[in-house]
Amino acid sequence: xxxxxxxxxxxxxxxxxxxxxxxxxxxxxxxxxxxxxxxxxxxxxxxxxxxxxxxxxxxxxxxxxxxxxxxxxxxxxxxxxxxxxxxxxxxxxxxxxxxxxxxxxxxxxxxxxxxxxxxxxxxxxxxxxxxxxxxxxxxxxxxxxxxxxxxxxxxxxxxxxxxxxxxxxxxxxxxxxxxxxxxxxxxxxxxxxxxxxxxxxxxxxxxxxxxxxxxxxxxxxx
Numbered sequence: 001x002x003x004x005x006x007x008x009x010x011x012x013x014x015x016x017x018x019x020x021x022x023x024x025x026x027x028x029x030x031x032x033x034x035x036x037x038x039x040x041x042x043x044x045x046x047x048x049x050x051x052x053x054x055x056x057x058x059x060x061x062x063x064x065x066x067x068x069x070x071x072x073x074x075x076x077x078x079x080x081x082x083x084x085x086x087x088x089x090x091x092x093x094x095x096x097x098x099x100x101x102x103x104x105x106x107x108x109x110x111x112x113x114x115x116x117x118x119x120x121x122x123x124x125x126x127x128x129x130x131x132x133x134x135x136x137x138x139x140x141x142x143x144x145x146x147x148x149x150x151x152x153x154x155x156x157x158x159x160x161x162x163x164x165x166x167x168x169x170x171x172x173x174x175x176x177x178x179x180x181x182x183x184x185x186x187x188x189x190x191x192x193x194x195x196x197x198x199x200x201x202x203x204x205x206x207x208x209x210x211x212x213x214x215x216x217x218x219x220x221x222x
Contacts, residue, residue: 035129035130035214035215036210036211037131038135039133039203039204040135041207042179042190042191043189043190056137056138056139057096057138058104059107059138059141060095060104060140061093061094061095061111061140061141061142062092062093062109062111062123062142062145063129063143063144063145063212064092064093064112064123064147065144065168066148066149067149068165071168072167072168073165073166074166074209074212075163075164076090076092076165076199077091077092077093077115077116077155077161077163077164078090078091078162078163079091079159079160080158080159080160090199090200090201091205092142093108093116094107094111094140098110104128104141104143105125105143108141109125109143114156115159115160116153116154116155116160116163117154117155118153119151122147123147124146124147124148125143125144125145126144126145127143127144128141128142129208129211130211132204132207132211134204140204140208142208142211142212144212164199166196166201170194170196171194171212172216174213176195177192177194177206177213178193178195179191180192180193191207192207192209194210
């Protein structure tokens with residue numbers, strides 16, 4: 001089966017599960033050089049890590065694709081406002097790889113269950129994206145997993161303020177891949193933003209979603 005035939009004709013946001021599987025496994029025809037590898041990619045001259053952080057700490061997140069009737073969606077969390085790192089931001093469930101984790105997949109599934117209550121038994125892992133380096137010092141492996149409803153969510157009240165879903169069609173629409181900039185410490189930082197309803201999805205989470213879109217669509221941003 002050619003990858004060009006696994007998108008539903010005339011509906012670029014509607015994909016079969018087989019389409020997601022193939023593109024997750026084979027990269028969707030996008031070369032590694034066409035994907036974002038870290039926070040500094042869009043801001044030449046920006047220090048690779050923020051002051052005080054140790055680079056390269058291994059971490060993993062789950063990119064949960066929910067098979068809703070009609071089309072897929074992506075499950076995301078909103079972090080609580082009192083957290084020290086990234087308070088109130090939109091993120092994937094996940095975190096630092098601990099000694100108990102045998103690999104990034106194990107970490108992503110463990111963190112997902114701890115943060116959202118979604119057990120690993122209802123997640124079908126189908127692949128992963130290349131590691132993404134954050135300025136907070138982490139090398140994050142995004143693990144792609146399929147979730148088939150019904151499943152229960154029980155957000156950890158300390159870490160997770162909200163669990164919500166974004167239609168995959170929204171993420172695959174390049175018109176929603178906005179580039180914003182901020183000034184700080186005499187430097188300009190540029191980054192992707194995917195504004196969905198009242199949610200401001202930006203930074204590493206937005207970059208990983210853009211990478212996912214590039215792989216699923218088989219092309220890269222111009």
